[in-house]
Amino acid sequence: MIKRLLAGVLVAGLATAAHAGDVMKMAVTTSFHNSGLAEVLLPEIKADLDLEVQLLVVGTGQALKLGRAGDVDAILVHSKAAEEAFVAEGFGTHRREIMYNDFVFIGPKDDPADLGAATTASDALQKIAGAKAVFVSRGDDSGTHKKELSLWRAAGIAEDGFGDWYKSVGAGMGAALNTASGIHGYILSDRASWLNFGNKGDLALLFAGDPVLFNQYAYLPVNPEKHGHVKAGLAEKLEGWLVSDRAKALINGYMIDGETLFVFNAE
Amino acid sequence: MTELFPLKVRGAATARRGKMLVGPVDLDLCGQKACVVIGPNGSGKTSLLRLLHGAARLHRGTITWACPTDEARHHQSFVFQRPVMLRRSVLDNIAYPLLVHGVKKPAALDAARDWAGRVGLTEMLRRPATVLSGGEQQKLALARALVTRPKVLFLDEPCAALDGRAMREIEAILTDAKTAGTKLIMTTHDMGQARRLADEVVFLLGGLVHETGPATTFFDHPETPEARAFLNGDIVE
Amino acid sequence: MTDLWSGLAQAFWLVVTLDAELVEISARSLQVSLTALVIASLIAMPLAALLAVRRFRWRRGVIAILNALMGLPPVVVGLVVYVMLSRSGPLGVLGLLFTPAAMIIAQIIIVVPLIASIAHQSLRDLWQEYHDLLISMNVSQWQKMKTLLWDARRALLTASLAGFGRAIGEVGAIMIVGGNIDHATRVLTTAIALETGKGDFALALALGFVLIGLAIAVNLAIHWLSRTEREGRW
Ligand SMILES: Nc1ncnc2c1ncn2[C@@H]1O[C@H](COP(=O)(O)OP(=O)(O)O)[C@@H](O)[C@H]1O
Ligand SMILES: [Mg+2]
Numbered sequence: 001m002i003k004r005l006l007a008g009v010l011v012a013g014l015a016t017a018a019h020a021g022d023v024m025k026m027a028v029t030t031s032f033h034n035s036g037l038a039e040v041l042l043p044e045i046k047a048d049l050d051l052e053v054q055l056l057v058v059g060t061g062q063a064l065k066l067g068r069a070g071d072v073d074a075i076l077v078h079s080k081a082a083e084e085a086f087v088a089e090g091f092g093t094h095r096r097e098i099m100y101n102d103f104v105f106i107g108p109k110d111d112p113a114d115l116g117a118a119t120t121a122s123d124a125l126q127k128i129a130g131a132k133a134v135f136v137s138r139g140d141d142s143g144t145h146k147k148e149l150s151l152w153r154a155a156g157i158a159e160d161g162f163g164d165w166y167k168s169v170g171a172g173m174g175a176a177l178n179t180a181s182g183i184h185g186y187i188l189s190d191r192a193s194w195l196n197f198g199n200k201g202d203l204a205l206l207f208a209g210d211p212v213l214f215n216q217y218a219y220l221p222v223n224p225e226k227h228g229h230v231k232a233g234l235a236e237k238l239e240g241w242l243v244s245d246r247a248k249a250l251i252n253g254y255m256i257d258g259e260t261l262f263v264f265n266a267e
Numbered sequence: 268m269t270e271l272f273p274l275k276v277r278g279a280a281t282a283r284r285g286k287m288l289v290g291p292v293d294l295d296l297c298g299q300k301a302c303v304v305i306g307p308n309g310s311g312k313t314s315l316l317r318l319l320h321g322a323a324r325l326h327r328g329t330i331t332w333a334c335p336t337d338e339a340r341h342h343q344s345f346v347f348q349r350p351v352m353l354r355r356s357v358l359d360n361i362a363y364p365l366l367v368h369g370v371k372k373p374a375a376l377d378a379a380r381d382w383a384g385r386v387g388l389t390e391m392l393r394r395p396a397t398v399l400s401g402g403e404q405q406k407l408a409l410a411r412a413l414v415t416r417p418k419v420l421f422l423d424e425p426c427a428a429l430d431g432r433a434m435r436e437i438e439a440i441l442t443d444a445k446t447a448g449t450k451l452i453m454t455t456h457d458m459g460q461a462r463r464l465a466d467e468v469v470f471l472l473g474g475l476v477h478e479t480g481p482a483t484t485f486f487d488h489p490e491t492p493e494a495r496a497f498l499n500g501d502i503v504e
Numbered sequence: 505m506t507d508l509w510s511g512l513a514q515a516f517w518l519v520v521t522l523d524a525e526l527v528e529i530s531a532r533s534l535q536v537s538l539t540a541l542v543i544a545s546l547i548a549m550p551l552a553a554l555l556a557v558r559r560f561r562w563r564r565g566v567i568a569i570l571n572a573l574m575g576l577p578p579v580v581v582g583l584v585v586y587v588m589l590s591r592s593g594p595l596g597v598l599g600l601l602f603t604p605a606a607m608i609i610a611q612i613i614i615v616v617p618l619i620a621s622i623a624h625q626s627l628r629d630l631w632q633e634y635h636d637l638l639i640s641m642n643v644s645q646w647q648k649m650k651t652l653l654w655d656a657r658r659a660l661l662t663a664s665l666a667g668f669g670r671a672i673g674e675v676g677a678i679m680i681v682g683g684n685i686d687h688a689t690r691v692l693t694t695a696i697a698l699e700t701g702k703g704d705f706a707l708a709l710a711l712g713f714v715l716i717g718l719a720i721a722v723n724l725a726i727h728w729l730s731r732t733e734r735e736g737r738w
Contacts (some may be wrong), residue, residue: 021711025602027684030701034702052687054602054681054683054685054686054687054688055685055686056602056684056685057683057684058683059696068592069590069591069592069593070590070591070592070596071590071591071592071602115679159664163603171701172701173701174700174701174702174703175700175701178700178701178703181703196702197702198703198704198705198706199703199704199705200703227591229591229599275709297622320640322636340642341642343640344641345636347636347637351634351636351637353634353637353651353655354630354655354656356511356654363641363651364641366641367641367644367647368642368649395730483646
């Protein structure tokens, strides 16, 4: 009796491996996943190409690392310099721009640093630093984190100018937003994550629109010359779909609360 | 037919942390006759039985059976002063020694049922052994020891905690076993029981064999003053 | 507090409407953890029995290591398994990273020391009780182990259930080696971590309640099974 039960569990457990249709793995950033766009695109890809794309949702740093190790077949991230290095080192065959969205400044509604009156992203950061208002940083080497650091540099504030008010939490977008909500801090977020965030509390969108805040997403297939097992054929098929008119319509048409999130710009 | 006897014990002794528990002992035992080991508490009765059975380490001397020792062990059973109950049913307890030695399950269960009947446990075959009374547990231990039809049965004070009736029942089983050709080597505190069962007696004192001989001679005309005093119920050191 | 109540309410609705996604990840949680549990038990129980009946040179050392490993941080296990299974790692050719198999492997490593330690304690006590009898019956090493395992089966069940509790509630290791891929390696605990990250505390709590309910249900089911089994025998 017991033996048969155990055998049953074992067989059921080990039989998971069997899978129908094509399957490939793609590493994407947390911010892309939080946007909810994947839930629109993946079923369409499945329907059009009979291809199941399994998403590994990680930071940009780890996504690139997964590609380097050959643990995924392609990556979709937003950190141009790191992507170009990835291709230059031969880990990716090429870099294909797909779409962009934008970053926004979030902060407490009462806005102690007066971000509402900022004119540029640099101006906004200078106001925060000037008021020594609490600022929450992802601090996780993600694309968003890298973007934030480059914005600080552009605003002329060096990292050693960060005081106690600068909180590096080492967490994903949602978790960092949770923290900002809890301690009434300012934070840089991608628009999609912000709109989908369920715990807004007394946080509000305070500044957006500076072109430096645009966030370009690119698709990079992992190089089969480095990792013979990667599914280069499937990655190519997926790329073809991502730059098609069909993808264009879906991406440009994706909205949350009546707001467009992404702009398709593949060539 | 493997023959175990005569058993020759020469200068055998066992120690524990440097302290001699029993021995050196010289003994000659032959088959058939029931051998009862008596002596005051702590005189080494249990230790001697364990030594003969091979359950205690032989530190000195020799114990020689008529056949190789390994083979001799397969024809021995041991009943402990405090019976060990496997956490199984009465029936499974009795069948256990047969099963571990490769007897097929149906045959083992049949034999176990048969022995349970002989010791009067038929009513409680399916009960967990651990809930039996002291007397029932001792009878179960006896059935489990006899189910393999051993040539030698060691018993360490099998009736120590039992009332008169249970004692008589167990003595009857032992007498049957003896008639069936099993050599009994047992210890007891009860001189009445010793007289009823013994053919030969080994009297231990301070870990040494103080006196040994046929039961009738020993009980009627003990040679040493210590044996005489022990039989009279006096304290012997 | 409102999150707690809406979490409870949401958990209730998810369960009564048999929400497809909930059913899928719950089934995967069960499948992964039960498979890991069965394999871990098949490793841990004989090991515990061997440690109980056999006196070998490194016995004390092995027991001490097992006890220490009971407190193994799952995240570290996850990392090590990850590095081993990564395509650039020694076992990369198997292609197991980010599959349920990888999660099962990590959970096995996490629960084997726990099950073996708890099982060893009860088997050691039973062995003290049985020692003289089994020695006097010339029982082989293998038979001793079998006897102990069978007669201590109820205590071993408790050991297994402790292992199951640790496996099904674990998140650190399986998040790393499974990757929390939707429809592939997402289980209850990783889904909870994900929803918490999205700030959806109510849904995260709802999943948490389902997880607790599932763990209790499995415990009850196994106890019930073992009880009927005992009544059948005795
Ligand atoms: N495991 C042991 N360790 C140390 N001393 C022991 C051990 N077993 C028995 N002894 C000692 O050995 C002597 C003989 O014991 P035992 O054979 O049990 O005597 P008996 O059965 O005649 O009462 C006693 O002094 C007892 O205390
Ligand atoms: Mg004694």
